[in-house]
Amino acid sequence: MSTTQEIAAQIREAAKRLLSEGKVDCVIGFAQGTVPMREYPYFAYTPEEAENLTWSRFCCNNLSNFLVRRPKGQADKVAIVAQGCVSRNIVGLIKENQITREQVYILGVASPGMVDRNKVQALFPLKTITEVTEDGDELIVKGLGFEERVPTKKVLRQNCYTCVMRNPVIKDEMIGEESAPTHGGNIDKVAAPWEKLAPEERWAAFQETFKDCIRCYACRDACPLCYCHVCFVDEARPQWCGKTQDEADVATFHILRAFHCAGRCTDCGACESACPVGIKMRKLTSMIEKDIRELYGYTPGMDLESQPPLSVYKPNDPQEFIK
Amino acid sequence: MSEKAEFQPRIAAFLCNWCSYGAADLAGVSRLQYPPNIHVIRIPCTGRMSPKFILQAFRQGIDGVWVSG
Amino acid sequence: MQDIQGEEGDFTVKVVSHPRYVDMDKCIACGACAEKCPKRVASEYNAGLNKRKAAYVQYAQAVPLKYAIDAPNCLYFLKGKCKACQKFCPTGAVNYEQQELTRDIKVGSVIISAGFKPFDPSRYVQYSYANFPNVVTALEFERILAASGPWMGHLVRPSDEAEPKKIAWIQCVGSRDVNACDHPYCSAVCCMYAIKESVIAKEHSKAGLDAAIFFMDMRTFGKDFERYYDHAKEEGVRFIRSRIHSISERANKSLAIEYATEDGQAMVEDFDLVVLSQGLETSPQTIELCQKLGIELNDSSFINTSCFAPVATSRPGVYVCGALAGPKDIPLSVMEASAAACAAAGKLSSARGTLAKEQEVPPQRNVAGDTPRIGVFVCSCGINIAGVVDVQAVAEYARSLPYVAYVENNLFTCSQDTQDKMTAVIEEQNLNRVVVAACTPRTHEPLFQETLVSAGLNRYLFDMANIRNQNSWVHAGEPEAATEKAKDLVRMAVAKAALLQPLSEVQLEVEPSAMVIGGGVAGMNAALELASQGYKTHLVERDSALGGNARLLRVTAQNDQVAPYLADLEARLQAEPNIALHLGTTIKDVEGFVGNFKTTLAGEGGEEVVEHGAAIIATGAAEYKPSEYLYGQNPKVMTHLEMDGALQSGELDPKKVNSLVLIQCVGSREPERPYCSKVCCTHSVETALHFKKDNPDCQVVILYRDIRTFGRRELLYKEARGKGVLFVRFDLDHKPKVEASGQGLTVTVRDHVLGRDLLIEADLVGLASAIVSHRAQDLAQMFKVPLDADGWFLEAHQKLRPVDFATDGVFMAGLAHYPKPLEEAVAQAQAAVARAVTVLSAKKMMLPGTVAWIDQSKCVGCGVCWTVCPYQAITADDKGLALVNEALCKGCGTCVASCRSGAPNLRGFTNQDVMAQIMAM
């Protein structure tokens, strides 16, 4: 397997080639962040800018999000670095008419699994981490007065352990080789954690999970599914959801947001990575996607052909719940 | 016997004009008696039934929601 | 109807209206008369299984919903005493003085649809219907299963009202039988209704019902019927091919059925309930009436019709539809009803609209920007509401609600004097919204809306609070709670009313011409009928000649030659100035919608754009080319259409055939084609008779799975057996084998009666091959209409709208819909024309105001709305954003509920409206 550093070099080469040949006007990828473990989305418009591109286990944004929010009138055709989940979201965006397949050149890459920086920090309580680098399957964590090695496997984001497709489902060019499609985890074993709770304990678990929500909408803004011009939370006539941090308003927001993602969410984890207060909203969203798998046998974004599950129906759909 | 009056829930019933709303009217014609807890909102079709309406009812403190096509 | 005098175009019909002793204008259908009436009478609606009163409505959904007094059973009429109904009627509607009224009505055409009478099985001694309470007719069982039936849909048997664990259905009671009754015909509907009843009974059963159907041939020949039969087998319904000997009763009132199996074994099995699948017959009164009117009946006492004119009777200008012209199911009856309407109107088209009057309405007041001033009218409905709800308190409460400017309580808000007063009040009080708290908008909204219009208000500035049907009538014992609930309902209605906006009803011109696609029998008939109704018609046929499959067909089921009929149709088409014939032409593109289609035709001469208001799809079907039974390998194996062709051309001479074997269900009723092709059994029997007529010594053997000679086709089957045609049954697991042997063929088949293989030497093998769909996906997409799993065009509703699509302005006829015999294709063509004329004759279309619209500033073009719209009313505009076509929108609101961005909304039921109601609850 290539290392992420080798992949990064190949991404730079491919980006330079595409830009200098004029095949694309822009390459969307990541550049190294100023803070450890936080690479940031980067738009390279020239071969020179392409030198700034990188690839690592710290690339937690879902880049497909920028395909619908790109500044208008700039690039006509863009290249994008896409691992499994991002490519699945691109499929979703194509199905939902947000982009066409022709508008995007996909630099496919196998996902190495992304690091949850909060997990790394938790290993070094009250210490300041100044630099984290990858060395094969280990992270070298440096800080004031210490340097330690941490196995990457221990500190991945939760969603990466149960990823169902690390390789891109569509691509124009593969960077590096394909990997095993999964890390071996089974999403159905960990999805919908509150199902194990007694019915009367669930509301408390739900409240506990979301009690710190400050309604900043970072989760929504990081999500490639949330591209509406007007989100339901911003509507005034009628007002579907109050704007406070009251338990009812927080619950309404998260329930409806999760419902809007039904049959579309690829479990990319961008929402959790974006949350400034560390809310694990996948405890909610994972239930919906599990439900969709069980009811309609559908996994979002796996191909361009299948119909989104809530836009079709079959005469024999489950309806035991209807009297 | 309990001192307190029995709990009387408020239930929002969203009924399709062509199906259940008609059945509700016919129940009236047939004088079929039932408790007065349900309050009917007529909708043109169950397809009109937005999940947001259900959430709004709960936000209002409505004790139960019934959607019938 | 007593008599018809005169002739086509100028009939005088004598009609007698029997008195109902209730003034229809005064009756408010409160039911007080029935409640107080002391006399109980067996309910004919529930097949006599329970009682109604002598003051009654026949059933709760009756239209108009007005009560009547059954004089022969009424105590007042019998004994001169009682008058309870009159005493308790709150509106004084009961009038014992009403007299019979005889009227002469002048009409140009007459349609008879007097229907059938279910066969009374009493005369079958072996079934003891009259003696055993748990032997019921199928119609009685329908009522047992019905939610509105005597036991509210609970599955019980009459003797002890216990739930039966085992039910048997016995088929062909009063059908296919000349011994117990003179009914040689098949009643055509009983197999299907018996399966339906068995499946529904299993659904209603709490304890796992054992259902068994005793039959001779299972005749599930209609669209999706074979699938339903397969489904019933999967559900565990037992199908027992047998002959019934007798039924006897056990001490516990259960029943023992003695029967013989197909291979002759005598069996006995016990059941808790036995349902007799009674046949259809014409009632003696109807027979008498037809005789009096000079309308010819056939020997089975159904009205005689020809395959070429399936709804015309022997008396010109008098038409027939439904089971009076032969037993048939609901879809075909509905189809024939439209066909009869087409035939009846064809010659009267010059008089269309001459009796119509224009309604005069005052100009509409502009209320935009005005503060809502809501008028609330609280109805007492006599004592129907006021007897339970404190209407004064409700009215007082209404005064306290925001924007309410005027409140009054009426004894009957719907009465004419109140309507007049309401018109005046709206003007005097300058009201701009109206709420009526009364009965149900389903019956009364249009009435009050008219009042708004006559007061110069837009009809959509109106809402109702249902405080009768859904309140006072159902909470009679809780007056306080009902009063509080009435206040709640008024508050909710007022909250919505304050938000209501005037809606405009768009008017569209209708292009008064039609397009018929497909030039077979269905298409040719459709074009001719449209032309005779006065509409310019484009007949498009992709082939270079007209006629379609019928060009190969020899005779109809009535043994009439098809070729001369086709020649006549073609000559009439050529001579018809209203028809533009487009041969060798296909459809390239369709734009527009009901009333305004623009279709691009592509033919030899290039492309042409044609405008039309309606379209009829009659693209036909094809014959399945078999891959079995040596077809294509041996010239002595032919399909039945090929055989028809060869017989007509003289290539095939029955006199030179000594042994003919006909194999049924070739490609039909197979896993990959799970439907019956409907026409093949009759066709093979006809062919067999044709051979026997020309060559009585020819051995003819028909290998079949079920003989499906429905209706009077059964007489052909009987005749064939009489003439020595042999019928050997096989099943799907043991299909016959055809092998070449010397000069001829050997056919091997497993005989069920003998239980061993039969070897038949044959000179010729005919294959009754399936009718298969063209799967016209492109055409379907262009007209936005669906195909089903087998490739047939899918109607809007299988029973109620059999020739319509869910998409307005597009209709279907002929084999494109499903395999069918020629007479049904003709009837369906006529039906499609009648339906198309409802569009074309309108000149202008008024679109309802309650349609969806899209706020494009919110739309992200994701496509959910246009995917889920059941009417294909939403499309993407040139920016990729959603756009509603108001001519197609039916106002269901599915788009609104499914959009994440909140871009669509539904006029009359906006998000704001519904939220206001929820928040006011």
Add this chain to the structure above:
Amino acid sequence: MFARRRFAVLKDLLEYVGIEPGRLHFSWISSAEAAKFQETVLAVTEAVKALGPAKHMIKDIRKVA
């Protein structure tokens, strides 16, 4: 029919977060089935009554202010 899928997912979601399933009911009743309507009203009312007053998701203005 699309509605059926929406309702299925919503019902499961609300149950998952702890809204008692007995508070949300769905049914199909044809306009002729008055008896089924009555039976369903009774069943729905009983189910909701057994749960007692609504506890969750209620927007209480006093708590916010």
